[in-house]
Amino acid sequence: MQNNTSVTVIGLGLMGQALAGAFLRDGHPTTVWNRTPEKAGELVAQGARLAGSVEEAVEAGSLVVVCVSDYVAVRALLDPVGTALDGRVLVNLTSGTSQEARESGEWAARLGASYLDGAILAVPAAIGTAEASIIYSGPESAFVPALRSLGTGTYLGADHGLASLYDVAMLGLMWSILNGFLQGAALLGTAGVDAATFAPIAKTGIGTVAGWVADYARQIDDGAYPAIDSTLDTHLGAMRHLIHESEMLGVNAELPKFVKALADRAVADGRGGDGYAALIEQFRKV
Secondary structure, eight states: OOOOOOEEEEEOOOOHHHHHHHHHHHOOOOOESSGGGGGHHHHHTOOEOOOHHHHHHHHHHHHHEEEOOOOHHHHHGGGGGGGTTTTTEEEEEOOOOOOHHHHHHHHHHHHHOOOEEEEEEEEETTSSSSSOOOOOOOOOOOOOOGGGGEEEEEEOSTTHHHHHHHHHHHHHHHHHHHHHHHHHHHHHHHHOHHHHHHHHHHHHHHHHTTTTTTHHHHHHHHHHHOOOSOOOHHHHHHHHHHHHHHHHTTTTOOHHHHHHHHHHHHTTTTTSSSSSGGGGHTTTOO
């Protein structure tokens, strides 16, 4: 791995500090900047250089990594020093929408910067290890080797909006899994079963469902949803049981009611004899 790329990290929240630390550990000359310079103390002790201004920070790095609160903050920081970005690789690891990412790509191109949008699918403690998954989108030429210092990087394609779309897709997946676990824990709690007892069985069940994803993906791409295990009509019966059990035990039933409403619509559209993947058509509707 090349370890002589000059790097600048702008934004030193917990994630920004982790990013800068990973670059330092790999031997990259690293400059940092933050509105409150006190946050740079530990990094400076490790060898980072603290810039006195955003412009100075940008000029110090051939690779500029930004990780701040939102895209508005990115533009507020970088617009005044835009010409300094000319000829540099700008990697934005700030969370936002695909539209903001695409607009940022156009903005950076006007300034002469090679722009990558990215999303971090990891906690700060994992940065710099193989456990840290970071996804990037934009021109492939900007997917420079120095980014490997941050973890396992995946290049998604030239569309700047892809990283943001994958990010929100993963958030939806995360919340769906966690909400299902919380619903189950609430149900079992009525029988005196604590969440720690439920957790290993839930983990096994999550693994089982994860094994279905590849086949579901093929069905979605093919536009055909064979009922390999059970039909949507059968799933509806189980959903009614979950709702009834929840209400009978005094557990909130809003989540299973929402899922059942989607299934009811699919059945009304003639999908009752298809498999569960047919619900994709409901998610595609506004």
